[in-house]
Amino acid sequence: MSRETSSPALVRRLQQGPLLADGAMGTMLYARGVALDACFDVLNLNDPKAVQSIHREYVAAGADLIETNTFGANRFKLAMHGLEGRVRDINRAGARLARDVRETMGRDVLVLGSIGPLGKYLLPLGTLGEAEAAAAFREQAEALLEGGVDGFVAETFSDLRELRLAVTAIRAVSAELPVVAQMAFSDERVTFLGQAPAEVARDLASLSVQVIGANCGVGSSVLYDVGVLLHEAAPQAWVSIRPNAGLPSRHGERLIYLSSPAYMAEYAGRMLDAGTRIVGGCCGTTPAHIRAMREAVDRHAGGPARSRRAVVAAPPAAVEREEVPAVGLAAEPSRLLSRLDAGEFLVTVELDPPRGHNIEKLVQGAKLLAERGVDVVDINDGSLGRVRMAVLPTALLVREATGLDISMHFTCRDRNLMGIQGELLGAHALGVRNILAMTGDPPRAGDYVNTTAVFDVDAIGLVRIVAGMNRGVDASGNSVGEPTAFGIGVAVDPGAADASREIGRLHAKVAAGAMWAQTQPVYDLEQLEAFLAQLGRPPVPLVIGILPLHSYRHAEFLHNEVPGITVPDAIRARLRDAGDHALRVGVETAQAILAEVRRRYAGAYLMPSFGRFEVVAEVLEALR
Secondary structure, eight states: OOOOOSSTHHHHHHHHSOEEBOOOSHHHHHHTTOOTTSOSTTHHHHOHHHHHHHHHHHHHHTOSEEEOSOTTOSHHHHHTTTOGGGHHHHHHHHHHHHHHHHHHHOOOOEEEEEEOOOSSOBTTTSSBOHHHHHHHHHHHHHHHHHHTOSEEEEEEESOHHHHHHHHHHHHHHOSSSOEEEEEOBOTTSSBTTOOOHHHHHHHHHTSSOSEEEEESSSOHHHHHHHHHHHHHHOTTSEEEEEOOSSOEEEETTEEEEOOOHHHHHHHHHHHHHTTOSEEOOOTTOOHHHHHHHHHHHHHHHSSSOOOOSOOOOOOOTTSOOOOOOOTTSOOOOOHHHHHHHHTOOEEEEEEOOOSSSOOHHHHHHHHHHHHTTOOEEEEOOSGGGOOOSOHHHHHHHHHHHHOOEEEEEEESTTOOHHHHHHHHHHHHHTTOOEEEEEOOOOGGGSSOTTOOOOOSSOHHHHHHHHHHHHTTBOTTSOBOSSOOOOEEEEEEOTTOSOHHHHHHHHHHHHHHTOOEEEEEEOSOHHHHHHHHHHHOSOSSOEEEEEOOOOSHHHHHHHHHHSTTOOOOHHHHHHHHHHGGGHHHHHHHHHHHHHHHHHHHSSEEEEOOSTTOHHHHHHHGGGGO
């Protein structure tokens, strides 16, 4: 059994202490009126708000891990509802829904892709061959990976052989993401095919999984015993125990589970004392159960129960805080401009504001980057036309919590000419000194296709406005008092279909007052050099965009569906040939590009995919 993973969030969190998983999804959907024999998984497409409301309740209750609503989203179970052709859509949607809830809630929860049994017995007991079963598991795992899960949980398996097939299929898709493998047990403390906990523990511990465990089937008392036996047989393994809320009884048309939140919380504490590392619930458990178990987990960690309301932590004493200049006083150049002016290599990392009003996860990512030597971060501004927290408060909160220098993206889409100038003056008064002037993606690219875009000016006009403020005047030539001291950056796309137009716009931006330029993600430095040959000597320092590739499918998507991004054939071939080690190849490719960019250009602009800051942190190891 391996605890190594190139996506270390789950491992890192488990090393720090026990974690709390969520509870039942099906129980909650049933309570909302969904029939027991309905397809719960297709609600990811047909009623996403219902699914997200349940995720949201568990996060609010204190869960550290939430599972996607995809337990039965394999081709065989979906075929019972005529949905066997929607495997990819349902699983990708399930991952996206859970990730969106994480963003809107702002809690640093992990999203695990749920994979359950196929619903058909393997040969010779049934009619399903191993190759066909493996293909079904792989199909589901690929879709969950595409959806951006942080790991996988293969759960509620009664056949150890089927669980091995599931884990092997997951590992064929991703060698890096963590896997939790869980069996279901009867009240006789064996699986439904008669396998004892010791046998299960030894078998699972030999697989490439990070956590072994048990869930479903029975309640807390029996699974407590099973957990002890699992730990005794594999003491080096992390163990996860997620019982039902007792056994159900039928009252008319309703199923009632009898275990109270207090009862399950008491057993959760006992499980933790016995060495269990993940506790949570399965059938019959609700947010009330998880909230009670949260208190047990916090008591086990020592001290009074922690509040689950996210707060922005004060920056550690070791972090040197940036002094915010007093209003009306001349400001020293920002760290970003100071580095560029001194010819020092600049490294900045993009941070997307949260889709809700809580920035805990963003702050934790920024702190990780600060530990890796990053001292400037770019705060995005409504990219892809999607609603997120406003860029200015996000920038201030990140700076307040981390001491990092901020480069604030600023788009023209959502503000009229007066609003643009008012926000810029307010940003300067609050100590923001770096502005990346951008036109902005149109609303039709995002969630609100009928929203009216403003676009009183474009990026070139915005640069003129900011440069004018640096001379002490607004867009109409009226005085703004003492001049501002903004550093002005702009975007440039070396892969633009019309290179001549892009070059013309860059020259216009520089003439208007731009001081540096940042590129789209670059994978082909020869293509970049060809663009620069047309441009001539770059008129301002160039900061080159680097986006680590996570998989062959990721590379194919960027290459084929994102304008301005070209991933060379050789890189895509390496990712394809790497199979389950594709993320490692993606990191190594980004590291190689970063090393070459450091030799040739003024700086690098790294962009995390799926919010995985740890992957960017690993890329930055190339600079050590």
